[in-house]
Structures are given as structure tokens and as C-alpha cells.
Amino acid sequence: MSLLVLKFGGTSVADIDRIRSVAAHVKREHDAGNACAVVVSAMAGQTNKLVAWVEEAWGYKAGGEGESEVSALYDCREYDAVVSSGEQVTSGLLALVLQSMGVKARSWQGWQIPVRTDDAHQKARITGIEVDNLKSAMLGGEVAVCAGFQGIAPNNRIATLGRGGSDTSAVALAAALQADRCDIYTDVDGVYTTDPRVVSKAHRLDRISYEEMLEMASQGAKVLQTRSVEMAMQWSVPVLVRSSFDAPDMPGNPDTGEGIGTLVCHEDEIMEQNVVSGIAYARDEAKVTLLKVADKPGVAARVFGPLSDAHINVDMIVQNVSEDGKSTDLTFTVQSADLDRALEVLKSAKDEIGYLDLRGATDIAKVSAIGVGMRSHAGVAAQMFSALAEKGINIEAISTSEIKISVLIDAAYAELAVRTLHTLFGLDGP
Amino acid sequence: MSLLVLKFGGTSVADIDRIRSVAAHVKREHDAGNACAVVVSAMAGQTNKLVAWVEEAWGYKAGGEGESEVSALYDCREYDAVVSSGEQVTSGLLALVLQSMGVKARSWQGWQIPVRTDDAHQKARITGIEVDNLKSAMLGGEVAVCAGFQGIAPNNRIATLGRGGSDTSAVALAAALQADRCDIYTDVDGVYTTDPRVVSKAHRLDRISYEEMLEMASQGAKVLQTRSVEMAMQWSVPVLVRSSFDAPDMPGNPDTGEGIGTLVCHEDEIMEQNVVSGIAYARDEAKVTLLKVADKPGVAARVFGPLSDAHINVDMIVQNVSEDGKSTDLTFTVQSADLDRALEVLKSAKDEIGYLDLRGATDIAKVSAIGVGMRSHAGVAAQMFSALAEKGINIEAISTSEIKISVLIDAAYAELAVRTLHTLFGLDGP
Structure with missing residues (x-):
């Protein structure tokens, strides 16, 4: 019983x-x-x-x-x-x-x-x-x-x-x-x-x-x-x-x-463990880009502080290397439902943050490979990036954890990316 | 407050x-x-x-x-x-x-x-x-x-x-x-x-x-x-x-x-109290008549015992005076919803009760005059019966309490009876 x-x-x-x-x-x-x-x-x-x-x-x-x-x-x-x-x-x-x-x-x-x-x-x-x-x-x-x-x-x-x-x-x-x-x-x-x-x-x-x-x-x-x-x-x-x-x-x-x-x-x-167990994807994130943000200490706090105060969760963050040593582009994602509010918050804080322009986009997708096997297998990320590159899929941002690699891509390529990774990590078949 | x-x-x-x-x-x-x-x-x-x-x-x-x-x-x-x-x-x-x-x-x-x-x-x-x-x-x-x-x-x-x-x-x-x-x-x-x-x-x-x-x-x-x-x-x-x-x-x-x-x-x-406060009527009762029931002690128990066992409530009961000293007619009312069941119960008990014939009818109405003033006023029932008689309304059964008089009549006369009693007891008008 x-x-x-x-x-x-x-x-x-x-x-x-x-x-x-x-x-x-x-x-x-x-x-x-x-x-x-x-x-x-x-x-x-x-x-x-x-x-x-x-x-x-x-x-x-x-x-x-x-x-x-x-x-x-x-x-x-x-x-x-x-x-x-x-x-x-x-x-x-x-x-x-x-x-x-x-x-x-x-x-x-x-x-x-x-x-x-x-x-x-x-x-x-x-x-x-x-x-x-x-x-x-x-x-x-x-x-x-x-x-x-x-x-x-x-x-x-x-x-x-x-x-x-x-x-x-x-x-x-x-x-x-x-x-x-x-x-x-x-x-x-x-x-x-x-x-x-x-x-x-x-x-x-x-x-x-x-x-x-x-x-x-x-x-x-x-x-x-x-x-x-x-x-x-x-x-x-x-x-x-x-x-x-x-x-x-x-x-x-x-x-x-x-x-x-x-x-x-x-x-x-779990007896038999693949390196990657599954491929997940999400379309409900939106991308925010701040152009020509002053590249100096404290700027991240001035950007993300007001968003946090407005209870807006930020997921992936990418900051370009500064070309001129003075300014950089900052990209991050939020939930699509929060996009308008996020843009408003950043507009109100424009003077404090200091940036040239602000852009929002929802035509993006996040695709993730997930597996506890990654802990003991090196090179998973490299494999993933080159497989996507071979299909001509541009990666806009990357985030990782111990058992997960996520990439942000153009939404139009979401299904292709999922299929590519599913095959790459040996998940096809019964 | x-x-x-x-x-x-x-x-x-x-x-x-x-x-x-x-x-x-x-x-x-x-x-x-x-x-x-x-x-x-x-x-x-x-x-x-x-x-x-x-x-x-x-x-x-x-x-x-x-x-x-x-x-x-x-x-x-x-x-x-x-x-x-x-x-x-x-x-x-x-x-x-x-x-x-x-x-x-x-x-x-x-x-x-x-x-x-x-x-x-x-x-x-x-x-x-x-x-x-x-x-x-x-x-x-x-x-x-x-x-x-x-x-x-x-x-x-x-x-x-x-x-x-x-x-x-x-x-x-x-x-x-x-x-x-x-x-x-x-x-x-x-x-x-x-x-x-x-x-x-x-x-x-x-x-x-x-x-x-x-x-x-x-x-x-x-x-x-x-x-x-x-x-x-x-x-x-x-x-x-x-x-x-x-x-x-x-x-x-x-x-x-x-x-x-x-x-x-x-x-x-209540300061000003009429003899009769209101006239109520109900159409959801049905009449059951047992013809030529043996007129001897214990017959009522043999009729109403089985009905009680079947959880059928009996309201008004009328027993005619026995003409020949041997048999009588017995009439009573039940809820219309219980009529079929009541008839079945009485059919099954026919031998024990001893009667000639059994009849059920739903074309009846019960009309009641209600008022605490009846306690101190005599003659209310007599007034009521003669007013109904004047309109040619036949009374099939009567039941009373200290503050109520109910009569059972042909359903076709229900409205007429209610209007007649309403006028009789001075209830018309604002």
C-alpha cells in the first residue's frame, strides 16, 4: 500500500x-x-x-x-x-x-x-x-x-x-x-x-x-x-x-x-542522464536598448534601480564594450507585459541616467538548453553557439546558469533554433 | 442607534x-x-x-x-x-x-x-x-x-x-x-x-x-x-x-x-385590531373520499395510520353521520403532490380498512379567514358560512382553530369566495 x-x-x-x-x-x-x-x-x-x-x-x-x-x-x-x-x-x-x-x-x-x-x-x-x-x-x-x-x-x-x-x-x-x-x-x-x-x-x-x-x-x-x-x-x-x-x-x-x-x-x-534534457523557449519577453549610455561607475544602478522600484523584473542584460571609452549601449529584457511601463520609467529618469536614445522591441524569443549534465560536460555552450551560427541565427544576448544556457534571438528564428538544438543534443527520436 | x-x-x-x-x-x-x-x-x-x-x-x-x-x-x-x-x-x-x-x-x-x-x-x-x-x-x-x-x-x-x-x-x-x-x-x-x-x-x-x-x-x-x-x-x-x-x-x-x-x-x-386580519387561500391540496367505510371503532386509525407511516400529512377531515348505523363516508385533504401516493397506500390497505370505493380530486381550494380578534368575537363562522351560501358556494369541509376558520370549496369558486370574505370582514379599501 x-x-x-x-x-x-x-x-x-x-x-x-x-x-x-x-x-x-x-x-x-x-x-x-x-x-x-x-x-x-x-x-x-x-x-x-x-x-x-x-x-x-x-x-x-x-x-x-x-x-x-x-x-x-x-x-x-x-x-x-x-x-x-x-x-x-x-x-x-x-x-x-x-x-x-x-x-x-x-x-x-x-x-x-x-x-x-x-x-x-x-x-x-x-x-x-x-x-x-x-x-x-x-x-x-x-x-x-x-x-x-x-x-x-x-x-x-x-x-x-x-x-x-x-x-x-x-x-x-x-x-x-x-x-x-x-x-x-x-x-x-x-x-x-x-x-x-x-x-x-x-x-x-x-x-x-x-x-x-x-x-x-x-x-x-x-x-x-x-x-x-x-x-x-x-x-x-x-x-x-x-x-x-x-x-x-x-x-x-x-x-x-x-x-x-x-x-x-x-x-x-535518474539512471541515464543526457547532457541536455530539454529545450525551452519563451516569446513573452521584450527587449529594451539604451543607446550611448555614459560609461562610468554607477550607471547600472541608475538604470536598474528605478525599474526595481517599479517592480519590473529584468532578465538578461548585455552591455557592449565601450568603443570610445565614454559611452556604451545597454540591452536587457523584461516581460512583454511590463515593456510600456519600463519605457516610461526610463524616460522619466533620462536626465539622471544620461543616454542618447531608448528603444523597445517585442519581436524576440529566448531559447534555452537545460540539463544537469552540463555541470560535468564542458563545451556545451560552444557547441550551441556554432550550431545556431551555421543556421545564420544571430545571438543578441546570452545568459547562463550551472544547468542552463539561454540565448536571445529574433523571434522569426525561434522554431528553427529549437529544432536545431533539439537535434544537436541528441533529443530527437522516441 | x-x-x-x-x-x-x-x-x-x-x-x-x-x-x-x-x-x-x-x-x-x-x-x-x-x-x-x-x-x-x-x-x-x-x-x-x-x-x-x-x-x-x-x-x-x-x-x-x-x-x-x-x-x-x-x-x-x-x-x-x-x-x-x-x-x-x-x-x-x-x-x-x-x-x-x-x-x-x-x-x-x-x-x-x-x-x-x-x-x-x-x-x-x-x-x-x-x-x-x-x-x-x-x-x-x-x-x-x-x-x-x-x-x-x-x-x-x-x-x-x-x-x-x-x-x-x-x-x-x-x-x-x-x-x-x-x-x-x-x-x-x-x-x-x-x-x-x-x-x-x-x-x-x-x-x-x-x-x-x-x-x-x-x-x-x-x-x-x-x-x-x-x-x-x-x-x-x-x-x-x-x-x-x-x-x-x-x-x-x-x-x-x-x-x-x-x-x-x-x-x-397592535393598537387597532380587526376581527379578521386577512383571507388566505391555497390550491395545492387534494381531496380523498372513502365511500361506505365501516362505521365502527378503530376505523380512523386503520385509515390514517398507513398514511402517517408513509409520511403523508392529512389536513382537513370530515366524517359524515352514518345513515344506516353501519357505514359512513370519510373525506380528508392531503397535499396535491402526495395524492397519488395516498391513493396507493389506501388501495393496499383496502381489506384492512374495509370500504366500497375510493376517490381522489384536485379541483378544490381551501379558503381561510384569519384574525386574533376571533377569540373575543362570536359568530364569525356563522357570518362566513351564510355569506358563502348567499353566493351559492357549497362548503365541502370545515376546519377551525382559535384564530382561523378554513373551508374547502370547489376550486372554480376560489376567487369569488376570497372576494366575498374580504368584503364581509371589512378589509376592502386602503
């Missing part, structure tokens, strides 16, 4: 038919003798509807009181009370479907377990989970259907964990229960070497390390929430990414998930 | 526009310096949607497991978890709208107050409300927006009070808070002498006693839940029935509600 946590997202529970498929997956694990906790999101579309109501309720300030501007600063505690109801509904419905199939089950709200959080409503962090009651129910053969995305703050009010928080709920619960595995059921059947829509030869990885998964997630692969991967790594929770659309009797190793999905685990639990 | 409880039903909070009107009513009371608790129902349609989901979730047993019959015996605790979310949403939204108007407000779920109930999920009874936290927030100038219809059972799970339970929530909260008044905002502006759709001269009562209101409610007037009236009487909570569609600055006495709606209160708080 294993202790399992199973997590199902909004698409997997979008209507009662799909909840029934979810229940079939749960029943399989339950019938195999496992003690199961299930974490569910709101039915697809419900959270958006609830958020729209919250905004409409608060937005009436504008018309009603003759004010022209609608503030987004509504009371997050009320947002949480309203929006958390979505997961409450799903948990009750799944418990009922399981019961109708003859599986003992009950729903648990965040405050009932309880899942304790801090008081940062709408983006709360879990501070602890008291699993005694939950665990004894599970060990008694009852499936514990837990509302994801929610907990209870010290003020005795419902707190939500922010979008995608159900992944975090599931991993935190698995850690607290000392579960054997946390299965994240999603709309893909695992983590791929790269996006299969771009590279037809992409294949599913049987295993990937937490560190690689973190880089994949932050480099644009949207399978798991970054925060949940960090938590899984910290608490050594094996996470199996698998598809909720597979038939419940899908063959594969039920203990390790081999052949079913991708197991996210510690590096040393 | 008064301590007020304001209750708004599902139609009054059907969308954000209507919630905004509700908030205007609350703001008026708040700005007048009153400490306010507001009890809200789910937005109209939400409860039905949630119930349909519950039934769909459970109903899948039929198709899924090859069973032919769908049982309604789902887990009421899960029903409560799902369905109570409707009120949770409304409470958060109203708190946000109030805040957007500059009124301090917060939402309170049943388990947060807490409203304690027994464990009869789906039709729980309130066993106590701990109002200390709520009251100190209210006295601090914050409007307490409470989710109606829900509480927390001894098992730490959400329990709902049954349909219409928000009226009960409001009155129970008013009792626990020792509120000065409980205002029930509804889609009518008070309690009328009879249904204005039947009698154009019907007028709103300024005051009505709890006892009369109970008879009105159980005789077919659908303004307040019977249970909430019983509770208001028991705890001496003055209840003002008023319209949520009135403009928030509607004139009238803000302390007593005079000129605004109908105050339900103790008899001795």
Missing part, C-alpha cells in the same frame, strides 16, 4: 462527465489498496466567472460615486471568500461521484483540514498543514477530496494561494502526509524534451530532476507551477506528471509511473 | 446591479447610525444550478454501474458543502460593494460566526449562535454580511437549513444579537389582507401578530417561512416585511417601519 496525493486541474473537472473520469482514476488507485488524497481545482471557467463578479462588485465604485477611475485595490479577503467557493464545489461533487461508484469519500475544505497560511490573502503561502484527521480517514479507506488553492489565515478567514495554487496545495499536502508520490494530472501526459507542436520528434521524458524542471518552468514550459516544484524539491516529494485524459487502466509501472508520465525527482534517482 | 438585522433573498441579489441596490438600503441604515448585520441568500438561480450538479454527480451511478434506478439518497454533507457555496459568494460580493461605497464591511460564513447547528444535514436546525465577535465588529461600525442558510454541525462540517432557510438565519441572528428589529426584504412590500392579484382592494397591513402570520403562512401566503415566524414569536423579534425594490430613501417611520412595510409583532403591540 502506498500513500498517494492526486491532483486534478480545472480542465480535468470542467463538468460532471469529466469529474466522472477523474473519479475512475481515483478508484483505480483506491482499489489497488492505496490510501488516497485528491486535490481539485475549480471547474474550468468558474474561477474566471467569480473573479469577474468580484471586479464588477468593486468596479461599481466608478459609476456609482462619480469617480472616473476603477481601483484594483479591493479587499483581498473578500476576493478569497468568493473565489475559493469554486474549489469547494468541485470537492463536494467529486466526493459524491466517488460515493456513487461505491468508493468511500468525503470533501475537506482548507479550513477543515486545516491548511494554515500566512495572511497575504490572494497570494498566501502555506505555513503548515495539520494532517492527523485527514490521514486517519485516509488510512481508514476513505478518499480525502481536498479543495485546492485555499487555506485558512491566522485571522480565521479563507486565504487563497494565487493562480495555479492547487499544484502547491497538492505538493504541500504530499509533504505533510509524507506521501509516497504526488501525481499531477494535467492535459499533457508528461514533460517533453521540447514543445511537440514545434518539434515533431520531441519525446516524453521518463524522469526529470527538480532543478531541470524549475529551469524548464521558468523558461516557459507551463506544466507545473514553479513554486510547487521548489516545494517538492525541498521536501523530496516525487511528483508524477501525467494525463487525466488517459484511460484509467493505462498500462505502466504503478509504483514509479514509468511508461505513464514523467517523474520529477532528485538527480541521483 | 438601533441594532438591526437585514435579510435579502435570492431575487434581491440576483446580479451585481441588484446587489448594489441592496447595498444602498444597507448604507441608509448604516449612515443613520445603526449597527447592521445583513443576511444574504444565494444569487437567484445559483442554488438550483448547484443542486442540479449534485444530482448529476450522484445520478451517474445509474449509467455508470449498470444500475437502472437513481437513488436520491446522496450524502447530505456533500450536498451542503456544494450548495452552501452560493451564499458564500453573495456575502463576499455584497461586502465588496459596500466597501466600494465607503461603508466598512466584511463577510462572515456560518462556520466563522459560528452558527452552530445539529447534524441533520440539508435540513439542520440552529442550536446556538455565538455572536460576540460579530457584535463587536458591528458596534465598531462594520457591517457584518452573513451568509444565510448555513451553519456548522458538531462534526465540523457545513450544514444547510433547508430551502428558505435564510429567513430562519436572519431571525435567529436577530434573536442572538438581541436586535431591535429584523427586516426581511422581499419582492413584495409587506403582508396584504389577501392576494392583491385576486382582490384589487386588498391592502397592506401595517402590523400583524405572529400567530396570524403563522396561520397566513401555513394557509398559503408565501411571504415568510413558517419556521422563521415561530422563532421570531418565541424570541420576541419584531420582523418588518418590506420590499427590496423600494427606493432606499423611501419615506416612512424608520423606527417602527410604519408606512414602509408590515411589522410582525406580538398581539398586544
Whole structure:
């Protein structure tokens, strides 16, 4: 018998038919003798509807009181009370479907377990989970259907964990229960070497390390929430990414998930390790270039200080070598959504910074090769740069970590670059 | 300063526009310096949607497991978890709208107050409300927006009070808070002498006693839940029935509600009391007649015992005088919805009861005159019967209480009977 946590997202529970498929997956694990906790999101579309109501309720300030501007600063505690109801509904419905199939089950709200959080409503962090009651129910053969995305703050009010928080709920619960595995059921059947829509030869990885998964997630692969991967790594929770659309009797190793999905685990639990495990890409960054910035001490602080104050995250930074010893060009990237704001901030600070001109562009892509094998293999970057050069792809900026090399290129070459690197590092094929 | 409880039903909070009107009513009371608790129902349609989901979730047993019959015996605790979310949403939204108007407000779920109930999920009874936290927030100038219809059972799970339970929530909260008044905002502006759709001269009562209101409610007037009236009487909570569609600055006495709606209160708080306060009618009863029942001791028990066992309530009963000393005809009424079942029960028991024939009919109406003044006025029944006789209306059965006289008549004469009695007892006119 294993202790399992199973997590199902909004698409997997979008209507009662799909909840029934979810229940079939749960029943399989339950019938195999496992003690199961299930974490569910709101039915697809419900959270958006609830958020729209919250905004409409608060937005009436504008018309009603003759004010022209609608503030987004509504009371997050009320947002949480309203929006958390979505997961409450799903948990009750799944418990009922399981019961109708003859599986003992009950729903648990965040405050009932309880899942304790801090008081940062709408983006709360879990501070602890008291699993005694939950665990004894599970060990008694009852499936514990837990509302994801929610907990209870010290003020005795419902707190939500922010979008995608159900992944975090599931991993935190698995850690607290000392579960054997946390299965994240999603709309893909695992983590791929790269996006299969771009590279037809992409294949599913049987295993990937937490560190690689973190880089994949932050480099644009949207399978798991970054925060949940960090938590899984910290608490050594094996996470199996698998598809909720597979038939419940899908063959594969039920203990390790081999052949079913991708197991996210510690590096040393992966036998055969490629130098590069995957190629990620992101199109949601924008490039900012400052021309002829005075090349003297303190200029970087004068550029990046105001951006930081405006809560704008800067990713890659390139500073050209000064030709005349007096001025240089400075290029960096921000999230596309932040571009306009970044340009405004820099315009206001033009006199303090001192530059000739300012340019923004969104027609760029970031392509990354990721693999823990890089730690022990030299020359990966050189291989990567020459392969791209051979295809005539110009590299505008580079950033690296111990297990990742990212390059910034013209967006038009994104797919070509991904395919080139996928082949280069031996990832093509099944 | 008064301590007020304001209750708004599902139609009054059907969308954000209507919630905004509700908030205007609350703001008026708040700005007048009153400490306010507001009890809200789910937005109209939400409860039905949630119930349909519950039934769909459970109903899948039929198709899924090859069973032919769908049982309604789902887990009421899960029903409560799902369905109570409707009120949770409304409470958060109203708190946000109030805040957007500059009124301090917060939402309170049943388990947060807490409203304690027994464990009869789906039709729980309130066993106590701990109002200390709520009251100190209210006295601090914050409007307490409470989710109606829900509480927390001894098992730490959400329990709902049954349909219409928000009226009960409001009155129970008013009792626990020792509120000065409980205002029930509804889609009518008070309690009328009879249904204005039947009698154009019907007028709103300024005051009505709890006892009369109970008879009105159980005789077919659908303004307040019977249970909430019983509770208001028991705890001496003055209840003002008023319209949520009135403009928030509607004139009238803000302390007593005079000129605004109908105050339900103790008899001795009503100065001018008519003999009859109102005429109620109901069309949802059906008549059952047993012909030639053996007229001997124990026959009534043999008829009504099986009906009681089948949880069928019998209302009016008439037994003719036996002509031959051997047999008699027995007529009684049941709810229309129970008629088929009642006939089946009686057919199965035919041999034990011993009767010649069995008949059921739904083309009947029950018309009632209600008034505490009857206690001190003789001859009301005689007046009533002769007025009906003058119009050629045949009375098929009669039942009375200390403050009520009901007659069963042919449904075709229902409106005529109501108009006749309304005039007879001086209720016409403003």
C-alpha cells in the first residue's frame, strides 16, 4: 500500500462527465489498496466567472460615486471568500461521484483540514498543514477530496494561494502526509524534451530532476507551477506528471509511473542522464536598448534601480564594450507585459541616467538548453553557439546558469533554433 | 442607534446591479447610525444550478454501474458543502460593494460566526449562535454580511437549513444579537389582507401578530417561512416585511417601519385590531373520499395510520353521520403532490380498512379567514358560512382553530369566495 496525493486541474473537472473520469482514476488507485488524497481545482471557467463578479462588485465604485477611475485595490479577503467557493464545489461533487461508484469519500475544505497560511490573502503561502484527521480517514479507506488553492489565515478567514495554487496545495499536502508520490494530472501526459507542436520528434521524458524542471518552468514550459516544484524539491516529494485524459487502466509501472508520465525527482534517482534534457523557449519577453549610455561607475544602478522600484523584473542584460571609452549601449529584457511601463520609467529618469536614445522591441524569443549534465560536460555552450551560427541565427544576448544556457534571438528564428538544438543534443527520436 | 438585522433573498441579489441596490438600503441604515448585520441568500438561480450538479454527480451511478434506478439518497454533507457555496459568494460580493461605497464591511460564513447547528444535514436546525465577535465588529461600525442558510454541525462540517432557510438565519441572528428589529426584504412590500392579484382592494397591513402570520403562512401566503415566524414569536423579534425594490430613501417611520412595510409583532403591540386580519387561500391540496367505510371503532386509525407511516400529512377531515348505523363516508385533504401516493397506500390497505370505493380530486381550494380578534368575537363562522351560501358556494369541509376558520370549496369558486370574505370582514379599501 502506498500513500498517494492526486491532483486534478480545472480542465480535468470542467463538468460532471469529466469529474466522472477523474473519479475512475481515483478508484483505480483506491482499489489497488492505496490510501488516497485528491486535490481539485475549480471547474474550468468558474474561477474566471467569480473573479469577474468580484471586479464588477468593486468596479461599481466608478459609476456609482462619480469617480472616473476603477481601483484594483479591493479587499483581498473578500476576493478569497468568493473565489475559493469554486474549489469547494468541485470537492463536494467529486466526493459524491466517488460515493456513487461505491468508493468511500468525503470533501475537506482548507479550513477543515486545516491548511494554515500566512495572511497575504490572494497570494498566501502555506505555513503548515495539520494532517492527523485527514490521514486517519485516509488510512481508514476513505478518499480525502481536498479543495485546492485555499487555506485558512491566522485571522480565521479563507486565504487563497494565487493562480495555479492547487499544484502547491497538492505538493504541500504530499509533504505533510509524507506521501509516497504526488501525481499531477494535467492535459499533457508528461514533460517533453521540447514543445511537440514545434518539434515533431520531441519525446516524453521518463524522469526529470527538480532543478531541470524549475529551469524548464521558468523558461516557459507551463506544466507545473514553479513554486510547487521548489516545494517538492525541498521536501523530496516525487511528483508524477501525467494525463487525466488517459484511460484509467493505462498500462505502466504503478509504483514509479514509468511508461505513464514523467517523474520529477532528485538527480541521483535518474539512471541515464543526457547532457541536455530539454529545450525551452519563451516569446513573452521584450527587449529594451539604451543607446550611448555614459560609461562610468554607477550607471547600472541608475538604470536598474528605478525599474526595481517599479517592480519590473529584468532578465538578461548585455552591455557592449565601450568603443570610445565614454559611452556604451545597454540591452536587457523584461516581460512583454511590463515593456510600456519600463519605457516610461526610463524616460522619466533620462536626465539622471544620461543616454542618447531608448528603444523597445517585442519581436524576440529566448531559447534555452537545460540539463544537469552540463555541470560535468564542458563545451556545451560552444557547441550551441556554432550550431545556431551555421543556421545564420544571430545571438543578441546570452545568459547562463550551472544547468542552463539561454540565448536571445529574433523571434522569426525561434522554431528553427529549437529544432536545431533539439537535434544537436541528441533529443530527437522516441 | 438601533441594532438591526437585514435579510435579502435570492431575487434581491440576483446580479451585481441588484446587489448594489441592496447595498444602498444597507448604507441608509448604516449612515443613520445603526449597527447592521445583513443576511444574504444565494444569487437567484445559483442554488438550483448547484443542486442540479449534485444530482448529476450522484445520478451517474445509474449509467455508470449498470444500475437502472437513481437513488436520491446522496450524502447530505456533500450536498451542503456544494450548495452552501452560493451564499458564500453573495456575502463576499455584497461586502465588496459596500466597501466600494465607503461603508466598512466584511463577510462572515456560518462556520466563522459560528452558527452552530445539529447534524441533520440539508435540513439542520440552529442550536446556538455565538455572536460576540460579530457584535463587536458591528458596534465598531462594520457591517457584518452573513451568509444565510448555513451553519456548522458538531462534526465540523457545513450544514444547510433547508430551502428558505435564510429567513430562519436572519431571525435567529436577530434573536442572538438581541436586535431591535429584523427586516426581511422581499419582492413584495409587506403582508396584504389577501392576494392583491385576486382582490384589487386588498391592502397592506401595517402590523400583524405572529400567530396570524403563522396561520397566513401555513394557509398559503408565501411571504415568510413558517419556521422563521415561530422563532421570531418565541424570541420576541419584531420582523418588518418590506420590499427590496423600494427606493432606499423611501419615506416612512424608520423606527417602527410604519408606512414602509408590515411589522410582525406580538398581539398586544397592535393598537387597532380587526376581527379578521386577512383571507388566505391555497390550491395545492387534494381531496380523498372513502365511500361506505365501516362505521365502527378503530376505523380512523386503520385509515390514517398507513398514511402517517408513509409520511403523508392529512389536513382537513370530515366524517359524515352514518345513515344506516353501519357505514359512513370519510373525506380528508392531503397535499396535491402526495395524492397519488395516498391513493396507493389506501388501495393496499383496502381489506384492512374495509370500504366500497375510493376517490381522489384536485379541483378544490381551501379558503381561510384569519384574525386574533376571533377569540373575543362570536359568530364569525356563522357570518362566513351564510355569506358563502348567499353566493351559492357549497362548503365541502370545515376546519377551525382559535384564530382561523378554513373551508374547502370547489376550486372554480376560489376567487369569488376570497372576494366575498374580504368584503364581509371589512378589509376592502386602503
